[in-house]
Amino acid sequence: MNTAQTPDLSSFWMPFTANRHFKHHPHLIVAGQGAYFTLHDGRRVFDCLSGLWCTPLGHGRPEITDAVRAQLAELDFAPTFQVGHPKAFELASRIARWAPDGLNRVFFSNSGSEAVDSALKIAIAYHQARGDARRVRIIGRERAYHGVGIGGISAGGIAVNRRTFGALAAPFVDHLPHTHDPAQMRFSRGQPAWGAHLADVLERLIALHDASTIAAVIVEPMQGSTGVIVPPVGYLDKLREICTRHGILLIFDEVITGFGRLGANFAAQRLNVTPDMIVFAKAVTNGTVPLGGVIVEQSIHDALMHGPDQTIELFHGYTYSGHPVACAAGLAALEVMERERLIERARDLAPILEQEAHALREEPHVADIRNIGLAAAIDLTPRPGAPGARARAAFEHGIDAGLLLRFTGDTLAVAPPFISSEEDICRMFAALRGVLRRLD
Ligand code: PXG
Numbered sequence: 001m002n003t004a005q006t007p008d009l010s011s012f013w014m015p016f017t018a019n020r021h022f023k024h025h026p027h028l029i030v031a032g033q034g035a036y037f038t039l040h041d042g043r044r045v046f047d048c049l050s051g052l053w054c055t056p057l058g059h060g061r062p063e064i065t066d067a068v069r070a071q072l073a074e075l076d077f078a079p080t081f082q083v084g085h086p087k088a089f090e091l092a093s094r095i096a097r098w099a100p101d102g103l104n105r106v107f108f109s110n111s112g113s114e115a116v117d118s119a120l121k122i123a124i125a126y127h128q129a130r131g132d133a134r135r136v137r138i139i140g141r142e143r144a145y146h147g148v149g150i151g152g153i154s155a156g157g158i159a160v161n162r163r164t165f166g167a168l169a170a171p172f173v174d175h176l177p178h179t180h181d182p183a184q185m186r187f188s189r190g191q192p193a194w195g196a197h198l199a200d201v202l203e204r205l206i207a208l209h210d211a212s213t214i215a216a217v218i219v220e221p222m223q224g225s226t227g228v229i230v231p232p233v234g235y236l237d238k239l240r241e242i243c244t245r246h247g248i249l250l251i252f253d254e255v256i257t258g259f260g261r262l263g264a265n266f267a268a269q270r271l272n273v274t275p276d277m278i279v280f281a282k283a284v285t286n287g288t289v290p291l292g293g294v295i296v297e298q299s300i301h302d303a304l305m306h307g308p309d310q311t312i313e314l315f316h317g318y319t320y321s322g323h324p325v326a327c328a329a330g331l332a333a334l335e336v337m338e339r340e341r342l343i344e345r346a347r348d349l350a351p352i353l354e355q356e357a358h359a360l361r362e363e364p365h366v367a368d369i370r371n372i373g374l375a376a377a378i379d380l381t382p383r384p385g386a387p388g389a390r391a392r393a394a395f396e397h398g399i400d401a402g403l404l405l406r407f408t409g410d411t412l413a414v415a416p417p418f419i420s421s422e423e424d425i426c427r428m429f430a431a432l433r434g435v436l437r438r439l440d
Pocket of ligand 1: 146148254255
């Protein structure tokens with residue numbers, strides 16, 4: 001790196017980062033255009049994970065830049081407590097049009113974590129409003145990532161995210177087993193055939209806790225952060241059926257899958273299972289301005305609209321819920337996605353990604369490959385006694401090979417921008433093949 005231009009790195013405490021390692025071996029991203037980032041030393045790298053699943057339209061979209069600039073000039077901030085501004089209503093209506101039928105009320109937050117907490121609160125408030133105040137328990141799932149709010153780490157199932165903060169976690173929570181069993185599904189293409197029966201564990205949790213204590217089940221339709229764990233055929237349908245039978249709300253956390261990643265607006269539509277709420281963030285603004293939210297089925301919303309009409313129905317909200325600049329960015333991003341038919345494009349690119357990903361099967365250290373939509377993960381066998389070291393080495397070699405890869409544990413994940421060309425995707429996997437061959 002060109003140290004003459006390096007800023008002082010000491011003050012920024014970086015999130016989910018090995019800070020000391022980074023500060024000794026920094027990689028700074030200084031520009032982004034299309035599907036590529038430019039690093040501090042001038043090298044260009046392909047953005048293999050669309051930022052952190054945020055930028056399906058690629059970087060530097062002039063339509064979003066123009067919309068944000070115009071919004072800042074016209075109305076840079078306006079409160080949404082007891083007053084409103086048009087863009088928040090327009091974006092909510094647009095998101096409702098993208099969502100499955102019946103899910104048409106939108107609560108805004110600034111991040112996925114806040115959106116998860118909002119959804120859990122809405123679930124509990126809904127049952128309370130119906131006189132079911134005992135329904136406070138939340139069922140999450142092992143290996144789930146629902147962000148880092150107290151609700152998210154409680155329902156989440158990633159042990160390291162919970163370990164230190166156990167004392168803060170919500171008390172009334174239980175977890176379904178995750179669905180990943182390599183012995184049954186190694187090298188699956190798309191949804192594994194095995195595993196629907198794991199949804200039956202929900203019946204056991206209901207027998208244990210009693211349905212009358214359970215407010216909601218929250219799952220990512222495809223578990224992204226933990227390495228593209230694809231739902232078995234029939235699994236989500238079963239969860240839906242069991243929840244409906246027991247009056248339990250089903251929440252899909254679509255922070256990663258929302259807005260096209262699986263080749264449909266939401267995973268709910270791609271997988272043909274309709275939840276009661278959808279949590280979203282990330283791609284709604286193409287990652288440009290923080291924004292998240294919850295799309296709520298109308299009757300859940302309506303159940304809370306009671307009492308005199310001057311009553312505040314839900315004691316919950318953020319200063320920046322429906323921030324005008326975020327909403328302008330969201331409207332512009334969704335407009336581009338519609339106009340350029342980018343979700344269809346993601347769907348068309350998916351078989352190429354599948355074929356290219358699975359073609360790496362015989363490469364050194366590859367233990368498993370999984371994919372769905374425009375996302376894939378490659379598990380590497382860990383170096384003995386050094387978990388994570390091999391994937392970190394792949395990340396470093398990746399930069400030399402022109403790839404910004406995402407690694408977590410010994411898993412590499414790719415989820416390229418929808419604007420990628422077929423050639424971009426083939427080049428990414430060719431470079432990745434070279435990276436795998438260089439690993440020791
Ligand atoms: N739910 C899900 C399903 C997520 O994937 C969040 C909630 C939290 O969103 P915020 O905006 O609060 O970070 C997420 C975030 C990765 C990666 O490498 C994934 C996320 C964040 C950072 C990295 O897969 N997902």
